[in-house]
Amino acid sequence: MSGTSMDGVDGVLVDISPASGGASSLRLVQRAFASVDLPQALRDELLALNSPGDNELHRAALAANALMQVYAQCVQQLCAQAGLAPADVAVIGAHGQTVRHRPGLFDGMGYTTQLVNGALLAELSGIAVACDFRSRDVAAGGQGAPLVPVFHQALWQSGAGFQCGSGTMAVLNLGGIANLSLLQPGRTPVGFDCGPANALLDGWCQLHTGQPYDADGRWAAQGQLQAALLQQLMAEPYIQQPPPKSTGRDLFNMEWLQQQLAAHPGMAPVDVQATLTAYTVQAAAHHLRTSAPDARRLLVCGGGVRNGEIMRQLAQALPGVIVESTLAHGMDPQAVEATAFAWLASKTWLREPIDMTAVTGARGPRVLGCLYPA
Known part of the structure; x- marks a missing residue:
């Protein structure tokens, strides 16, 4: 997860499985946590890309590639901490860096843009990558954000031990x-x-x-x-x-x-x-x-x-x-949002729809995210 603060990339490695409390319940065990600072030049470029500027498409593509290099470093640190090989990990949830978020505007649908290159991260890590979580919600008439409330409910009101x-x-x-x-x-x-x-x-x-x-x-x-x-x-x-x-x-x-x-x-x-x-x-x-x-x-x-x-x-x-x-x-405050996107990645991996109707205003449950195999 690299959020709007743009101060770095936070990553978690977690085991996620259903719990006995029902379909919305989960059992979650954090195996590792890592945080990698963004290089100052990349942070400056990501901040600049939040506003209109010259040659944006080219600059955004290169910034996404550079960000995936930082994501890959974070993944390597997580695997090293947990003593796991890439083959032991099912999927990475990669949020990317939001640079524009305009749902419902302009043409009635609007858009949300996260700089991410799932194909590159899959190549760098040797692990499948789930990303682009927000676009389907916007396409379904939703705000595309926030996506974490359903995870918060599963974590703190589901019998998951939290x-x-x-x-x-x-x-x-x-x-x-x-x-x-x-x-x-x-x-x-x-x-x-x-x-x-x-x-x-x-x-x-x-x-x-x-x-x-x-x-x-x-x-x-x-x-x-x-x-x-x-x-x-x-x-x-x-x-x-x-x-x-x-x-x-x-x-x-x-x-x-x-x-x-x-x-x-x-x-x-x-x-x-x-x-x-x-x-x-x-x-x-x-x-x-x-x-x-x-x-x-x-x-x-x-x-x-x-x-x-x-x-x-x-x-x-x-x-x-x-x-x-x-x-x-029971949850490190710095790790909550990254853990939420690990959970969302598990839903993408299993092709399980998530009902965000009451949160984002989407028209109904949707499978969020796209998947790049390892």
Whole structure:
């Protein structure tokens, strides 16, 4: 998995098999975890490809090839850790790097674009590759994202050994974009992107401190929340839009942020960081209160879980809700999304359809992803 934060490639090697709890249940054993940094030149190119530019098709193809080289390194590290040969692994789930995400727009269908070269990764690794998971959902009228809520339900409400008790709960993934999964026992899960997270926080921090991210939220904690700016950010139409919905850097990017700041000249950069941190929290809290007011537990995963200021503010913004890392329930927060795509790859491998109707708005269950044999 290489997400919207573009900070690296996370990989897991897992055994996945059905559990005794029914068709949606699973037994999952993590065998290895690895994280490989993206070379700075590749990261810069991937960021640039999020916006229109010269010779995009050529540059995108080469960037996809370079990204597969990093994916292959991650696969090699995973196999080495677990003491396995490529022949021991059934399939790789390769998400690729999202550079455009515009479902439902332009021609009524829109598109989503992840830079990935499944054929090349299969050649480099000697393992079958499942990829392009989002396109079929968009073709079926869905948003194409988020795809993880069904996995979250199978993991934490299925008898897989990761239970969090009864009642409604939610999972908040804080990557470049924040997304929520709302899980109610006996009901189909609901999920949607709820606003920006590290995409803006990291970009602003890099611009003004030279650091790639705000470690533990310490810089934001030194600033003062700017209420007028926060109110303006919360008025962004996407925040008020009802689900199903998804977003990305197509909307929440540094150009969008500069447009918002134009009405607030002279604001101290540290105060902007403090306000962006509050925006991440308040957007997520708003969506949880409006979409699942009975939720009493929020599990947090993704890179943002390491931001202590975000975690502190989430607990403060959601009185009566237990806010905790997914690590408290058996899953490394950095590994959750990669594990989700391993699970999706297993579904592609078995040609099992997934019902994303209540999450993305797709017209019905579909087999997601395409498969490149080893």
